[in-house]
Amino acid sequence: MQRRPIAEVLAEHADWLMGFPGVVGVAHAPSGAAPAILVMVAGGKADLLQLLPASVEGYPLLVEETGEFQARGVPPDVR
Numbered sequence: 001m002q003r004r005p006i007a008e009v010l011a012e013h014a015d016w017l018m019g020f021p022g023v024v025g026v027a028h029a030p031s032g033a034a035p036a037i038l039v040m041v042a043g044g045k046a047d048l049l050q051l052l053p054a055s056v057e058g059y060p061l062l063v064e065e066t067g068e069f070q071a072r073g074v075p076p077d078v079r
Contacts, residue, residue: 006037021048037062040065041065
């Protein structure tokens with residue numbers, strides 16, 4: 001059986017993954033020869049590894065502790 005493209009899987013499951021406490025982002029992450037889903041967490045990686053599944057629709061989840069993200073303002077020359 002063929003898997004759906006990772007972009008479709010990520011689009012369908014992004015909101016669910018973002019609902020886990022401490023998750024600050026999700027993205028497609030090439031992992032060597034095999035694509036994976038990157039889950040970025042603010043902290044508490046060990047705790048989240050206990051909550052998150054190892055994979056979603058056959059794509060492995062890679063969990064990376066990134067800290068909180070900060071929005072930046074638009075540079076004045078771009079307005």
